[in-house]
Amino acid sequence: MKTKKLNIIIVLGLVATIGILIAQLLWTKESFNLEEKKFSQKTHIALLEVVKKLYEGTSSELPAENPIKKVSSDYYIVNVENDFQPDILEYYLKSEFAKFNITTDFEYAMYNCQSDEMVYGNYVSFSNKTPDKKTVYFPKHKNLVYYFAIRFPNETSYLFSSLRFWFVLSFALIVILLVYVYSIYTIIQQKKYSELQRDFINNMTHEFKTPLSSILLASNYLNKQDVIKKDDKLEKYTEIIINQSKKLNSHIEQILNIAKSDNAPMEMHKTEVKVVQILRDVIENMQLKHPKLSVAIDADETLTIAADEFHFTNIIYNLLDNSVKYCDVNPIINIQITDDKNQIKLDFIDNGIGAATKKLNFIFDKFYRIPNEKSNEVNGFGLGLYYVKKICTQHHWKIFASNNIDKGITISIVIPK
Numbered sequence: 001m002k003t004k005k006l007n008i009i010i011v012l013g014l015v016a017t018i019g020i021l022i023a024q025l026l027w028t029k030e031s032f033n034l035e036e037k038k039f040s041q042k043t044h045i046a047l048l049e050v051v052k053k054l055y056e057g058t059s060s061e062l063p064a065e066n067p068i069k070k071v072s073s074d075y076y077i078v079n080v081e082n083d084f085q086p087d088i089l090e091y092y093l094k095s096e097f098a099k100f101n102i103t104t105d106f107e108y109a110m111y112n113c114q115s116d117e118m119v120y121g122n123y124v125s126f127s128n129k130t131p132d133k134k135t136v137y138f139p140k141h142k143n144l145v146y147y148f149a150i151r152f153p154n155e156t157s158y159l160f161s162s163l164r165f166w167f168v169l170s171f172a173l174i175v176i177l178l179v180y181v182y183s184i185y186t187i188i189q190q191k192k193y194s195e196l197q198r199d200f201i202n203n204m205t206h207e208f209k210t211p212l213s214s215i216l217l218a219s220n221y222l223n224k225q226d227v228i229k230k231d232d233k234l235e236k237y238t239e240i241i242i243n244q245s246k247k248l249n250s251h252i253e254q255i256l257n258i259a260k261s262d263n264a265p266m267e268m269h270k271t272e273v274k275v276v277q278i279l280r281d282v283i284e285n286m287q288l289k290h291p292k293l294s295v296a297i298d299a300d301e302t303l304t305i306a307a308d309e310f311h312f313t314n315i316i317y318n319l320l321d322n323s324v325k326y327c328d329v330n331p332i333i334n335i336q337i338t339d340d341k342n343q344i345k346l347d348f349i350d351n352g353i354g355a356a357t358k359k360l361n362f363i364f365d366k367f368y369r370i371p372n373e374k375s376n377e378v379n380g381f382g383l384g385l386y387y388v389k390k391i392c393t394q395h396h397w398k399i400f401a402s403n404n405i406d407k408g409i410t411i412s413i414v415i416p417k
Helices: 003-055 086-101 156-163 166-222 228-229 231-262 274-290 309-325 384-394
Strands: 068-072 075-079 106-114 117-124 147-151 270-274 294-299 304-308 334-341 345-351 398-403 409-417
Touching: 003 068, 003 075, 003 086, 003 166, 086 106, 086 117, 117 294, 166 228, 166 231, 228 231, 270 274, 270 309, 274 294, 274 309, 274 334, 304 309, 309 345, 309 384, 345 384
Parallel strands: 294 334
Antiparallel strands: 068 075, 075 147, 106 117, 106 147, 270 304, 334 345, 345 409, 398 409
16 A cells, blocks of 8 residues: 555544544533533422422412522522421422432531521432531522522532443543554554565665676586586586575575565466466476475366466465475375365365464465474575465465374365356
8 A cells, every 4th residue: 555545544544533532522511511401400390399398288379489599500599488397398308309310419508597697407318328527608698588508519420420321432432542543553663664674675685686696607607617517526516506596596586576566466367277287287397306296186187267377387386395395205295176166176285294283374474484393404485375375365266274184284275266
């Protein structure tokens, strides 16, 4: 993915997440305001009912004006204009608040006209907790004689408790935002390291190719000299230099091709290819290099698939070469091809040294080589199976490995029809 496109996606994702979080916080604030308004309305109606109860059985009439006045968010004054008993007032307050589902603690005080001061009544707790003893100030109100005051000390926490869902959702969004930011930071760091690794590999391989080409030219020229041809040992050493230089050059080319394919997807030129024919051609070439190699093919000779012939041939070569490299006896490979209605499955079963089940999942990773006694002897960079997996992915095929019951591993390629 290009850097510009990635940056646009990151910014859009960040803006969207922050926008959702801000909207959630605004909704939470609005919900709190609505809950506060609803609580105030319920309290107002409940106190009106208390006033009516206090007037029952008396000859006095209810006040013409609204007897309830909200002084602050948690403080109310109720004008009764009639004498009343504290215990009766508390009973009515409890019953009416319970009727309207007002379950937060409250405390009340009454005005004493003889002493001209507010007399503290009681603290009524719905949580059965004993409140801390402290002096609570209930201010007097001018021009009122028979009235009482109600205070809700825990109103804010009570309203917050009714908005638990909103707060949990807001907290979850904040966690998601933090995870998103951390993930983006990790992706950017990984992309940076990947680019540094790719640049290093490209520079390293290019720097290797120049002296290697010079070694090959000099070795080929040296091998043609009469002095070298007359001496068997010198000719053998020269051949070793040439062969090892060619092998090293092949490895460098492989690394360059992999690095190139990481920058841009490889082009696939799919045609109808005969599977068994390609298998036989590759096996024939492999047996020239490894005369002890034995390969059995169990497949329909006429079977064809849609694939890039060049890359499919390379897949077969890499799989066979890998089986030969990691075998401590004469290599025997059994290739079984199953043709079902929906898919074609290729199984490459070898008798090699196998691999630990936990490490088997990593054999298709770039530069990964399973640490064992053979990996120290075998030349390579751990790119063969990575290349195979990449080509299979480009073809939309599936590839996986599994251990055999007795010895070796089986690499399977599943080709959908």
